Amino acid sequence: MPIEVEIDLDLERLEILKRYRRLLRAAKPFLKDNDAKLIKKAFNLSVEAHKDMRRKSGEPYIYHPIAVAQICVEEIGLGTTSIICALLHDVVEDTDYTLQDIERQFGKKVAQIIDGLTKISGQFEFGTSQQAENFRKMLLTLSDDIRVIMIKLADRLHNMRTLDSMARDKQLKIASETIFIYAPLAHRLGLHSIKTELEDLYLKYTEPEGFEEIRSKLRATRASRDRFIAKFIEPIEDDLREQGYDFVIKGRPKSIYSIWNKMRKQKKPFEEIYDLFAVRVIMNSKDDPKEEKSDCWHAYSIVTDHYTPNIDRLKDWLATPRANGYESLHITVMYRPEGTDKAQWVEVQIRSKRMDEIAEKGVAAHWKYKGNDTKTSQGIDQWINQVREMLEATKDSKAAALEFLDDFRSNLFAEEVFVFTPKGELRVLQRGATALDFAFDIHSEVGARCIAAKVNNSLVPISQSLNNGDQVEIITAKRQKPSEDWLKFVVTSKAKARIKELIKEENKQYLTDGRSIIERKCKILHLEVTNELINQLRAYFNCKTPNDLYYRFGKGYINADEIKKFKHEKEAKLNVLAKINTDTMQDGKQFTKELKKMHGERADADALLIGEDMDKIDYILAKCCNPIPGDDVFGFVTVNEGIKIHRTTCPNAPELLSNHGNRVIKAKWTSQQKLAFLAGLRIEGTDRVGLVNDLTRIISNELHINIRSIAVETDEGIFEAIIKLYVYDTRHLEQLLQKLEKVEGVFKVARFD
Numbered sequence: 001m002p003i004e005v006e007i008d009l010d011l012e013r014l015e016i017l018k019r020y021r022r023l024l025r026a027a028k029p030f031l032k033d034n035d036a037k038l039i040k041k042a043f044n045l046s047v048e049a050h051k052d053m054r055r056k057s058g059e060p061y062i063y064h065p066i067a068v069a070q071i072c073v074e075e076i077g078l079g080t081t082s083i084i085c086a087l088l089h090d091v092v093e094d095t096d097y098t099l100q101d102i103e104r105q106f107g108k109k110v111a112q113i114i115d116g117l118t119k120i121s122g123q124f125e126f127g128t129s130q131q132a133e134n135f136r137k138m139l140l141t142l143s144d145d146i147r148v149i150m151i152k153l154a155d156r157l158h159n160m161r162t163l164d165s166m167a168r169d170k171q172l173k174i175a176s177e178t179i180f181i182y183a184p185l186a187h188r189l190g191l192h193s194i195k196t197e198l199e200d201l202y203l204k205y206t207e208p209e210g211f212e213e214i215r216s217k218l219r220a221t222r223a224s225r226d227r228f229i230a231k232f233i234e235p236i237e238d239d240l241r242e243q244g245y246d247f248v249i250k251g252r253p254k255s256i257y258s259i260w261n262k263m264r265k266q267k268k269p270f271e272e273i274y275d276l277f278a279v280r281v282i283m284n285s286k287d288d289p290k291e292e293k294s295d296c297w298h299a300y301s302i303v304t305d306h307y308t309p310n311i312d313r314l315k316d317w318l319a320t321p322r323a324n325g326y327e328s329l330h331i332t333v334m335y336r337p338e339g340t341d342k343a344q345w346v347e348v349q350i351r352s353k354r355m356d357e358i359a360e361k362g363v364a365a366h367w368k369y370k371g372n373d374t375k376t377s378q379g380i381d382q383w384i385n386q387v388r389e390m391l392e393a394t395k396d397s398k399a400a401a402l403e404f405l406d407d408f409r410s411n412l413f414a415e416e417v418f419v420f421t422p423k424g425e426l427r428v429l430q431r432g433a434t435a436l437d438f439a440f441d442i443h444s445e446v447g448a449r450c451i452a453a454k455v456n457n458s459l460v461p462i463s464q465s466l467n468n469g470d471q472v473e474i475i476t477a478k479r480q481k482p483s484e485d486w487l488k489f490v491v492t493s494k495a496k497a498r499i500k501e502l503i504k505e506e507n508k509q510y511l512t513d514g515r516s517i518i519e520r521k522c523k524i525l526h527l528e529v530t531n532e533l534i535n536q537l538r539a540y541f542n543c544k545t546p547n548d549l550y551y552r553f554g555k556g557y558i559n560a561d562e563i564k565k566f567k568h569e570k571e572a573k574l575n576v577l578a579k580i581n582t583d584t585m586q587d588g589k590q591f592t593k594e595l596k597k598m599h600g601e602r603a604d605a606d607a608l609l610i611g612e613d614m615d616k617i618d619y620i621l622a623k624c625c626n627p628i629p630g631d632d633v634f635g636f637v638t639v640n641e642g643i644k645i646h647r648t649t650c651p652n653a654p655e656l657l658s659n660h661g662n663r664v665i666k667a668k669w670t671s672q673q674k675l676a677f678l679a680g681l682r683i684e685g686t687d688r689v690g691l692v693n694d695l696t697r698i699i700s701n702e703l704h705i706n707i708r709s710i711a712v713e714t715d716e717g718i719f720e721a722i723i724k725l726y727v728y729d730t731r732h733l734e735q736l737l738q739k740l741e742k743v744e745g746v747f748k749v750a751r752f753d
Contacts, residue, residue: 016062016063019066020043024039026070027039027080035080039083041105046062046087049091057162069082069154075154076191077361081110082147085114085147086155092114092118093117099118109145112145113147116145117148149189153191153194157197159174160178169664171205176657177657177658178201179198186198188323189324190361192362196258199257203260207260221276225277232335233279236299237249240281240299251278252277252278259273269748275345278348281303281348281349283351283353284352292352292354292355296350296351297318303331308334313330315331320428323416323428324362327352327358328349329350330349332345332346334346417430417466418468418469419472420470421471421472422473424471429441433491433492435450435472435474436490436495437466437495438472439474440495446476447482448480448482449480450462451480453474455470455471456471486499487499504547507554509554511551512550514552518553518563525563534549619642620641621645625646625649625650626678627647627650628729628730629677630731634653636665643665678724679727680752681723681752682721682750682751683719683723683746683749684718684720684749691719691745692710692712694744695721705725707725708724709724
């Protein structure tokens with residue numbers, strides 16, 4: 001029987017008041033006139049609305065909105081309106097209160113922001129994404145008030161901080177959404193500390209062992225790291241002090257996620273990653289742009305007086321701030337501690353106190369300084385305008401939410417390129433942008449009529465990629481029309497969205513013809529044309545959207561007779577999948593029952609358990625990550641191929657879990673029969689005679705593992721082998737890894753997908 005925990009309601013009420021008072025203390029410095037009364041009114045309404053609700057942890061639900069409001073104040077720097085919205089952000093979604101109730105009591109602006117934070121309710125068609133639709137809805141409000149996104153990021157941060165109490169599958173879904181869209185969004189808004197914490201928390205729940213290993217190693221090396229930093233900054237501090245500067249110098253370790261990412265990309269262990277921290281020099285200059293820059297460059301000259309800089313790694317974001325408002329001077333210098341033979345590169349970031357606050361708190365901190373410097377705001381304002389244009393271009397398309405999300409996300413982490421118009425006006429574009437991207441950045445009509453460009457006075461095609469400092473002049477012609485080929489070389493969201501919109505206008509007749517062709521053929525084949533059927537046809541013919549499907553039939557790229565083949569091949573699966581809607585997906589027992597009808601029980605009685613009630617049903621192992629027994633996995637319902645099993649660390653997992661959470665089902669391995677699963681190993685080391693023989697002896701003779709393929713390369717004494725082999729489970733694989741690592745000359749053995 002479950003153990004009942006006695007709840008002391010009086011103690012909880014005291015704790016709620018304690019947290020509320022802490023929130024008021026944090027907000028006190030900027031409260032005006034009636035602000036405290038409005039916050040109290042919002043707090044009382046939230047307490048009343050959520051009085052019977054508890055979080056998964058068992059705590060009163062009201063703890064969550066208070067915590068979100070606290071993050072808005074302390075960690076982002078937002079004001080009274082945001083506190084009220086944070087306290088009320090779940091009221092409309094989770095209780096009987098309506099937006100009209102909120103507007104009557106708190107005004108139109110608060111109701112508008114809360115509307116942007118409220119998820120869309122109702123059913124969604126199979127093949128669409130509720131998460132993408134909700135995200136687009138939130139961004140529609142962003143284009144009027146950016147606080148919507150900042151409150152949402154505070155909400156997501158608190159959810160990630162309290163993810164322990166959630167079930168494992170929910171942890172994976174929420175963490176994947178976070179890394180896929182919310183961490184990049186925090187980066188784009190300049191909220192560095194929030195972005196870093198979201199990334200670290202993602203890693204904590206998706207790669208717990210890797211996260212804990214790096215965290216413990218960072219703790220273990222902290223003392224030696226602190227000594228290293230103290231010695232490094234000593235001469236810099238002396239010189240700056242001698243010259244009368246007010247400053248702070250600190251060493252900050254890089255985030256666990258960034259270290260893990262570096263280890264993975266460079267294929268190196270923790271011990272071989274040297275830039276584990278960055279030294280930050282913060283100059284307490286007056287809020288005068290000229291004086292700030294002068295102080296930063298003076299500090300730069302002092303650092304380079306003592307240490308040799310790597311000129312190729314100098315990044316000057318003082319002259320041209322990043323699009324999210326970030327300003328700083330980054331240099332990398334060589335330093336060899338006394339008493340050691342080994343020198344290493346150290347990154348030094350130099351900025352003013354104002355720049356540091358903007359770097360940590362992003363947009364909200366920028367507003368505080370807006371009167372002094374409007375230059376940093378232009379990037380954010382320009383970005384919001386681009387989002388507004390993208391939303392406008394896709395507002396009438398039901399199937400565009402996922403496509404919009406992909407385009408939008410591609411711009412969030414993008415590096416930048418700085419180019420100039422013929423009149424010398426600076427334009428900031430995404431790295432890799434072409435002359436055509438530049439044309440659309442100037443104006444949609446200029447982009448639509450673009451036939452060529454002059455870059456630094458030389459004639460170039462519209463597909464020409466641009467470099468920093470290029471001066472670009474666009475050449476247009478009245479008869480020019482956008483082409484589908486343009487989508488192959490533009491990279492900015494604005495250009496993609498506008499080209500798609502223009503092509504859509506041009507191709508409306510093809511869409512109408514294609515729809516008619518499909519409907520006529522389906523009528524002959526006795527197939528009812530439903531949204532479900534259209535989505536299955538779309539997936540079968542590898543079309544991204546229904547409109548893409550209609551267009552390809554209308555253009556004649558796909559023959560109508562292909563639908564007969566589709567019906568013949570897919571009839572059995574379609575009959576079942578047509579019955580599955582969003583509701584049955586959320587009901588695990590009904591869902592697995594339907595799937596069992598479709599596939600029948602597996603002949604091999606163990607293999608994998610799937611669904612809420614963990615039934616044994618058929619599945620396919622995803623080729624993108626090759627899961628084997630013992631891996632942490634989840635099931636994903638595809639439109640035409642039944643269930644595919646992916647590892648939680650699969651490169652595609654964040655997108656699947658964040659965009660299609662309603663199609664994800666639980667999956668876990670049972671105790672196995674000895675079935676063989678394909679795995680890949682990469683072995684690196686120094687070459688010697690007999691090395692390959694020693695490796696294959698362990699694999700084949702000692703562990704009796706079948707090798708599918710082996711490829712060996714040697715270059716100047718360095719050895720690398722790629723081996724694909726069949727193992728039973730993760731324990732079997734781990735045993736093999738341990739034995740191979742002990743072979744003479746082997747430096748590293750790693751599994752690859």
